[in-house]
Amino acid sequence: MLTFDKDFGELAKASSLPSTCGIVLLRVPPPAPGRIGKVIADLVLGRDDWAGHFSVIEPGRVRMRPLAK
Numbered sequence: 390m391l392t393f394d395k396d397f398g399e400l401a402k403a404s405s406l407p408s409t410c411g412i413v414l415l416r417v418p419p420p421a422p423g424r425i426g427k428v429i430a431d432l433v434l435g436r437d438d439w440a441g442h443f444s445v446i447e448p449g450r451v452r453m454r455p456l457a458k
Contacts, residue, residue, distance in 0.1 A: 390411070391433070392414055393415050394414075406456050408456070411441060411443075412442070412444065413433065413444045414443070414444065414446070415429070415432075417446060436451070438453070441455060443455075443456055
């Protein structure tokens with residue numbers, strides 16, 4: 390799941406998501422509408438370990454925490 394919603398992390402943590410799920414919070418300035426798809430695809434395809442984590446993509450870094458309680 391990709392989101393710009395900062396509150397989504399708390400919702401995800403409160404639910405019991407399977408380890409195959411992953412949440413990615415985008416905390417980057419939204420690109421221009423004509424470029425947003427490519428920019429997000431490049432960010433997401435740059436890794437393959439999203440499953441089982443709540444991840445935050447910020448300018449210059451990615452933070453990851455396990456979704457398991």
